[in-house]
Amino acid sequence: MTGGRRRGAELELAILRAAAEELTASGYSGMTMDKVARRAGTNKNAIYRRWPQRAALGIAAYKYVADARTPSADTGTLRGDALELLRQANATWSSPRGAILRDLLAAAADEPALLELLREQVGGGALNAAWFALLGRAVARGEAPPEAVQPRVAALPMMLLRGEYALRGVPAVPDEVLVEIVDEIFLPLIRGRGLASPRPPSAD
Template sequence: MGRRRGEALEAAILDAAWEELSERGYANLTVDSVARRAGTSKPVLYRRWADKQKLVEAAVVRCNDAQLAPPADTGSLRGDLIATLTELSETRGPFLTQLSLLLVDYFAEAESSFAELREMFVAGRRSGRDEIMRRAVERGEIDPAKLTPRIASLPFDLLRGETMMTLRPVAPEVIEEVVDTIFLPLVRP
């Protein structure tokens, strides 16, 4: 096997960092262990990432990006939200729960939070949530004057909170309740 370079090398390193993080947690992950697992050297890692925090952030963003699916487009705000929240609950919920446990020490060391990590996930691109809201405004299902950033994030925040509290996918009836009785009345024209 030839020497890896560029994107192939970076992918191998980030995959190794994610595997180390998953197995050991942030506190026990070392740049040495990532380099060994990736079959490369510490200087190669340090040329790309200044420190362990930056390496872990890049690995988490890569893992997140690999799991992203486009938001549902059912033709209605209610349908889009229910389908997207259901998909997020079933696929992203376990990922975020695992991530919160693995990164406890990261958040303390970096003096960071999930909100800041989410900003890394979104980093300059339109989120699925924003796309759902944009389409609903265009269809006249949302009064744009009522759609503050906090209200736009509300169904997703409630889903995240429910997932973190139960450590299970959110029941369909809970998702429908969040959409029908909490969110939609706040944004309808």
């Protein structure tokens, strides 16, 4: 619909939908306010009143198409939960909507304003909360002491997964890499810092 006098939430959704379509079709580098306005059937002033810069509109459009489901995992073990959350994130980032995010991340290298907005608004709040919940359950089961529930420990697996996408430019991270992140880095870090229950003594 391009006619009528759309206002408020209706117009905002039309703009976000148009911006998301432009991101998918042309990437962030090809998305302009003019193109979005034409696709949305509105004028640039209506866009600028809501998003004063292209970076802000790009982030808002990504959030519009991003999966709104809260990530969760409760397999009964710390290892199982960590693998499940990584697999959920990997599935999202390798999807078409994930391609938009990867494009934004690539563009952010040359656009400080976009990078700052990504840090502020696409910081993975729900995902971070899921990792804290994961560690909390591990504490409750006796797999880790309370000291395990701290930001750097919780953030490590996702930082490593982001690194795989950023440094290797892969469309999807192989599952064996996710297993390595958990088994070779995350769990050993917890054990090495004394954040997990000690292993029983050997029978030597």
